[in-house]
Amino acid sequence: MKVLALNSSARTGDVSKTEIMVDHLAMGMREAGAEVEIINLKKVKIKYCTGCFTCWTKTPGACIHHDDMTNDIYPKFVKCDLCVLATPLYHYTVNAQMKAFIERTLPTNQPFFVECGGVTGHPDRFELPSMVVLSVAGFPELSVFDQLRSYVNFLYRDRLVAEIYRPSAEGLKVPTNDPGINDILEATIQGGRELATSKKVSPETLNRIQKETNNFEDFTLLGNLAWKTCIAEGVTMGEFQKKEMTPRPDSVETFLILMKHGFNAEKALDAKVKIQFNFTGQIEGTCFFDIKNGTINASPGVLENSDLTIDSPFEIWMDILTRKVDGAEMFMQGKYSVEGNIELLMNMHRFFGKNSGNVELTT
Numbered sequence: 001m002k003v004l005a006l007n008s009s010a011r012t013g014d015v016s017k018t019e020i021m022v023d024h025l026a027m028g029m030r031e032a033g034a035e036v037e038i039i040n041l042k043k044v045k046i047k048y049c050t051g052c053f054t055c056w057t058k059t060p061g062a063c064i065h066h067d068d069m070t071n072d073i074y075p076k077f078v079k080c081d082l083c084v085l086a087t088p089l090y091h092y093t094v095n096a097q098m099k100a101f102i103e104r105t106l107p108t109n110q111p112f113f114v115e116c117g118g119v120t121g122h123p124d125r126f127e128l129p130s131m132v133v134l135s136v137a138g139f140p141e142l143s144v145f146d147q148l149r150s151y152v153n154f155l156y157r158d159r160l161v162a163e164i165y166r167p168s169a170e171g172l173k174v175p176t177n178d179p180g181i182n183d184i185l186e187a188t189i190q191g192g193r194e195l196a197t198s199k200k201v202s203p204e205t206l207n208r209i210q211k212e213t214n215n216f217e218d219f220t221l222l223g224n225l226a227w228k229t230c231i232a233e234g235v236t237m238g239e240f241q242k243k244e245m246t247p248r249p250d251s252v253e254t255f256l257i258l259m260k261h262g263f264n265a266e267k268a269l270d271a272k273v274k275i276q277f278n279f280t281g282q283i284e285g286t287c288f289f290d291i292k293n294g295t296i297n298a299s300p301g302v303l304e305n306s307d308l309t310i311d312s313p314f315e316i317w318m319d320i321l322t323r324k325v326d327g328a329e330m331f332m333q334g335k336y337s338v339e340g341n342i343e344l345l346m347n348m349h350r351f352f353g354k355n356s357g358n359v360e361l362t363t
């Protein structure tokens, strides 16, 4: 099977979630024997359709433009067996680069009016490839793709063999030790294998790829913390992700949510520890972590018999958490104090940092 995958993301590399997804899909397709070419539309020149209809009249099937679309992409598109349109969701639909490509496929149609699925349409000039639409979005609800879904189903009808949509995609990263992200990526590879063998993606695989978070409230809280941190630090979201920065909590509540989501259950399997925090300064409050058998209870309040008690100004601890200052140095300078198991203080970081505090995508 010959597959042409068109990636219209405006970003490249690991910060591009479209690229991560299309690469994994292609990996599965190639494994199953398909010949896959990925073209990054950001790197090619596709002029806008001028609406002249020359491709329907004076030169049937041929566009007036002489650019990468005419010379390279269009001939590959009409010859492939399967075409994957991989686009970030921009304003609830395909982005501009992808729309420019779609509009430039006008020469594949003939001008005549025909009845097509109960409405008027233009007939295809020749047999066209099966289509797959792959899209990623920032928002967490799968319903964010409803408008795109409606558009591509109307546009491609029976030729559309699969739609793959990944919400809350900004949390995707490679490599990762987050089991939720790993399952999405493995399922995407599996989706590629299925497409290459049967031109379909099974509902089981699709459910794994498209699984929504079941904690929309934490997604919003942590997402907003990440944006606030970007603004405060003067970095873009891409830079924030590349530097693996930690969102800076602005309350005891958001500190607890962040730590709960960064908890690394695997690393804490044999641990049985209780850690108490007493925060002072602009943001005052008490909270604790009760860690046992790979689980964490992160709650406000005071815990009896804690193994370690940390008394710290809130801002100092947040500086340590976000790696603005060194925890050991702050301790030496007496910026915070501890009581109990000092070794635990030194090793505490190993229980956290699973995903730098990103809310898990699926759990």
Ligand SMILES: Cc1cc2nc3c(=O)[nH]c(=O)nc-3n(C[C@H](O)[C@H](O)[C@H](O)COP(=O)(O)O)c2cc1C
Pocket (backbone or CB within 6 Å): 009, 010, 011, 015, 016, 017, 018, 019, 087, 088, 089, 090, 091, 092, 093, 136, 137, 138, 139, 140, 144, 169, 170
């Ligand atoms: C101009 C613009 C419009 C966007 N519109 C939406 C949107 O309507 N819904 C949504 O969930 N995310 C939206 N996003 C977020 C992107 O879909 C998300 O960041 C995605 O990961 C981008 O793909 P990329 O990682 O390949 O760049 C938008 C982003 C930009 C830059």
